[in-house]
Amino acid sequence: MAFQEIKLYQTGTFVVGNRLLDPEQRTVQARTGRSNSLTSGHRACQGCGEALGARYVLDAAMRATDGKLVAVNSTGCLEVFSTPYPESSWQLPWLHSLFGNGPAVASGVAAALRASGRDDIRVVGQAGDGGTVDIGFGALSGMFERNDDVLFVCYDNEGYMNTGVQRSGATPPAAVTATTKAVGPEPGNVFGQGKSVPLIAMAHEIPYVATATVADLHDLEHKVERAMSFRGARYLHVFVPCPLGWRAASADTIRLARLAKESGVFPVFEAEAGEVTAVSRIRRQVPVEDYLRPQGRYAHLFGDHPRPDIVARIQARADRNIARFGLLPEGDE
Amino acid sequence: MRSQIEGSQAVARAVTLCRPQVIAAYPISPQTHIVESLSDRVRTGELAGCEYMLVESEFGAMSACIGASAAGVRTYTATSSQGLLFMAEALFNASGIGLPIVMTVANRAIGAPINIWNDHSDSMAMRDSGWIQLFAESNQEAVDLHVQAFRLAESLSVPVMVCMDGFILTHAFEEVDLPDQAQVDAFLAPFVPQQQLDPDEPVTIGAMVGPEAFAEVKYLMHAKQMTALDEIPEIAADFRRAFGRDSGGLLKTYRLDDAETVVVALGSVLGTIEDVVDSMRDAGVPIGVLGITCFRPWPAAEVRAALAHARRVVVVEKAFAVGAGGIVGQNTRDATRDLPLVVLDVVAGLGGRPVTRASLRGLLDDVVEDRLDPTRLHFLDLDLALVERELERSRHGRRPGPHAEHMLRDLGTVASGAFD
Ligand SMILES: Cc1ncc(C[n+]2csc(CCOP(=O)(O)OP(=O)(O)O)c2C)c(N)n1
Ligand code: SF4
Numbered sequence: 221m222a223f224q225e226i227k228l229y230q231t232g233t234f235v236v237g238n239r240l241l242d243p244e245q246r247t248v249q250a251r252t253g254r255s256n257s258l259t260s261g262h263r264a265c266q267g268c269g270e271a272l273g274a275r276y277v278l279d280a281a282m283r284a285t286d287g288k289l290v291a292v293n294s295t296g297c298l299e300v301f302s303t304p305y306p307e308s309s310w311q312l313p314w315l316h317s318l319f320g321n322g323p324a325v326a327s328g329v330a331a332a333l334r335a336s337g338r339d340d341i342r343v344v345g346q347a348g349d350g351g352t353v354d355i356g357f358g359a360l361s362g363m364f365e366r367n368d369d370v371l372f373v374c375y376d377n378e379g380y381m382n383t384g385v386q387r388s389g390a391t392p393p394a395a396v397t398a399t400t401k402a403v404g405p406e407p408g409n410v411f412g413q414g415k416s417v418p419l420i421a422m423a424h425e426i427p428y429v430a431t432a433t434v435a436d437l438h439d440l441e442h443k444v445e446r447a448m449s450f451r452g453a454r455y456l457h458v459f460v461p462c463p464l465g466w467r468a469a470s471a472d473t474i475r476l477a478r479l480a481k482e483s484g485v486f487p488v489f490e491a492e493a494g495e496v497t498a499v500s501r502i503r504r505q506v507p508v509e510d511y512l513r514p515q516g517r518y519a520h521l522f523g524d525h526p527r528p529d530i531v532a533r534i535q536a537r538a539d540r541n542i543a544r545f546g547l548l549p550e551g552d553e
Numbered sequence: 554m555r556s557q558i559e560g561s562q563a564v565a566r567a568v569t570l571c572r573p574q575v576i577a578a579y580p581i582s583p584q585t586h587i588v589e590s591l592s593d594r595v596r597t598g599e600l601a602g603c604e605y606m607l608v609e610s611e612f613g614a615m616s617a618c619i620g621a622s623a624a625g626v627r628t629y630t631a632t633s634s635q636g637l638l639f640m641a642e643a644l645f646n647a648s649g650i651g652l653p654i655v656m657t658v659a660n661r662a663i664g665a666p667i668n669i670w671n672d673h674s675d676s677m678a679m680r681d682s683g684w685i686q687l688f689a690e691s692n693q694e695a696v697d698l699h700v701q702a703f704r705l706a707e708s709l710s711v712p713v714m715v716c717m718d719g720f721i722l723t724h725a726f727e728e729v730d731l732p733d734q735a736q737v738d739a740f741l742a743p744f745v746p747q748q749q750l751d752p753d754e755p756v757t758i759g760a761m762v763g764p765e766a767f768a769e770v771k772y773l774m775h776a777k778q779m780t781a782l783d784e785i786p787e788i789a790a791d792f793r794r795a796f797g798r799d800s801g802g803l804l805k806t807y808r809l810d811d812a813e814t815v816v817v818a819l820g821s822v823l824g825t826i827e828d829v830v831d832s833m834r835d836a837g838v839p840i841g842v843l844g845i846t847c848f849r850p851w852p853a854a855e856v857r858a859a860l861a862h863a864r865r866v867v868v869v870e871k872a873f874a875v876g877a878g879g880i881v882g883q884n885t886r887d888a889t890r891d892l893p894l895v896v897l898d899v900v901a902g903l904g905g906r907p908v909t910r911a912s913l914r915g916l917l918d919d920v921v922e923d924r925l926d927p928t929r930l931h932f933l934d935l936d937l938a939l940v941e942r943e944l945e946r947s948r949h950g951r952r953p954g955p956h957a958e959h960m961l962r963d964l965g966t967v968a969s970g971a972f973d
């Protein structure tokens with residue numbers, strides 16, 4: 221495995237070390253001037269992917285807007301762990317209203333800024349998957365359809381974590397949650413047809429849609445920056461492992477995010493005006509099993525009564541993503 | 554300027570004069586003419602510098618208002634009935650945060666059965682949402698209350714609902730004295746937000762609060778509404794000085810001196826009640842009227858003072874608490890609990906049923922003669938035979954079927970609004 225050591229410090233790889241890059245190419249997170257929009261001291265679990273994601277996204281957006289940014293937050297872990305009274309981790313103007321109305325509140329902020337001639341100040345709305353794909357979905361679609369000048373970010377940890385890890389519309393098949401236990405003939409969440417809000421966002425033909433994971437900081441920051449270069453409705457769907465809800469090791473958050481992408485479970489792509497413009501290809505494909513095994517929420521697939529049939533169905537879904545988005549490197553397809 | 558104008562147009566004009574910067578609204582009868590008119594006024598530039606947001610629901614409308622108000626601009630919306638309930642969660646949020654949003658509620662019944670006509674069930678269902686609730690008696694008062702509402706909301710940083718009877722006021726053409734822009738500008742200073750999302754001074758709004766301070770935050774909401782009890786009469790007095798007419802305030806009294814019997818009511822029905830009271834006064838009956846303009850905050854001390862010399866009070870209201878009784882009635886009893894008087898609850902005008910002079914006269918004759926049982930909830934013009942027939946049907950058979958449809962069939966009516 222000697223080749224890995226060489227590649228690790230080369231520019232152009234996904235794990236490039238910041239120290240070896242030109243200052244211009246370094247991540248926002250690596251810069252001393254980063255805004256620390258979500259600053260330390262909050263109450264997230266160790267290894268919380270959502271906390272990482274929010275920090276990366278907002279610092280990048282702050283840089284892109286020269287600090288002229290307002291954040292609107294739906295109810296969920298991010299809101300709760302960041303603002304236990306009387307403390308707040310937010311170092312930017314931040315408003316939380318309800319669970320299901322984040323996109324509409326953000327639209328209202330944007331309208332007010334426009335009406336007062338302050339459209340130099342930009343708006344980011346943010347929510348978990350529940351606040352985005354389920355209860356806030358109508359408001360989100362309205363915001364898209366009106367093309368309001370908001371970047372809406374979904375931190376997808378695939379469940380209602382704040383209320384104790386229940387199933388959401390973004391919970392994947394077979395995953396165990398508090399409302400989809402590993403009991404009965406179909407253990408864990410059912411195999412539904414899925415609900416891809418990035419694709420639904422694209423169907424609104426909004427200027428910019430992207431997916432990203434917390435495993436690739438350069439890519440995530442780039443997408444925020446790109447999103448902020450557009451006016452109108454933009455959508456960013458960030459894959460954020462949740463050690464508590466997924467029953468995974470805190471140290472595995474980044475690794476799991478990377479495996480989700482490298483297995484094809486979570487396709488990473490960009491789209492403009494309804495058309496896919498770029499995909500992050502898989503560097504070294506791994507079977508979905510590599511991604512599933514470290515997570516306790518899938519333990520029932522591998523224990524004393526293994527369910528290779530279910531793993532195969534999950535693999536088939538990943539393969540469908542790979543084929544649909546062309547995720548394998550050129551020549552491997 | 555005096556104009557012969559539809560209530561909705563008059564309100565839209567009044568709101569325009571108040572220069573809101575964001576309007577977010579979703580159509581529902583009978584609010585539609587107001588928001589259509591405002592949309593026109595924004596498009597033509599009559600209402601300049603305003604963003605009119607065509608939102609996807611009332612929940613979206615109130616949520617957008619929350620965002621806009623927190624971003625520091627004057628914000629307005631309007632709704633009715635189901636729309637108000639669809640906003641419910643956001644209403645409590647707006648008041649909890651303390652955002653001075655002004656909203657017109659064109660009062661309409663709440664389904665089921667679905668019904669577009671007027672009563673007060675919608676506003677009354679939201680009476681504890683933390684919003685100030687002002688009820689207009691006429692279109693003139695509706696216009697005036699809007700101008701006052703922005704001032705009140707912004708001075709206390711509390712949201713205000715201006716309630717006006719759907720159709721009866723919103724769709725009625727009558728003469729209204731519309732203020733001009735200079736008058737309104739002089740009365741209503743530009744909005745200075747008490748809290749604002751501002752990158753130069755970042756604040757966190759909407760933080761989580763646990764047992765250590767939650768009660769205090771809620772107490773503050775209550776305290777602010779109590780302050781409103783002082784503020785509302787002051788604003789009305791100021792309004793009188795600026796515009797030369799009485800509008801707003803907490804209560805309105807009519808022929809109350811020496812009245813042994815007092816009718817309490819709110820909204821447009823007050824006019825009809827006053828007519829009936831006039832005719833009874835002509836017949837020598839000592840009777841008067843107490844109109845509630847401000848229902849939330851509840852002006853308990855003022856209500857008590859106004860009823861201090863009454864022997865019997867009859868509250869005629871267009872809503873009720875199913876399974877409990879009158880709503881305004883209960884508040885009235887509470888305000889007068891140490892007074893030697895009887896408070897009767899009468900529900901009238903539900904779902905658009907006309908409250909006629911004849912029915913009111915019959916009712917008030919009974920009240921004056923102490924023929925109404927004070928321990929019971931009364932319904933004006935209730936068709937008891939219709940209810941009886943349906944109850945009889947329910948006693949037979951395992952699945953008697955849907956009540957509302959049966960009762961319409963019994964009446965030989967297929968659509969709503971066929972009362973004559
Ligand atoms: C109207 C309403 N329903 C339910 C809740 C309870 N609730 C609060 S947060 C939450 C789940 C949040 O899930 P998600 O949006 O995915 O965020 P996460 O906590 O997973 O980051 C739920 C169900 C609520 N606050 N409001
Ligand atoms: S439960 Fe999950 S999303 Fe919530 S704070 Fe913990 S790790 Fe983060």
Ligand SMILES: [Mg+2]
Nearest residue numbers: 348349379381
């Ligand atoms: Mg979630």
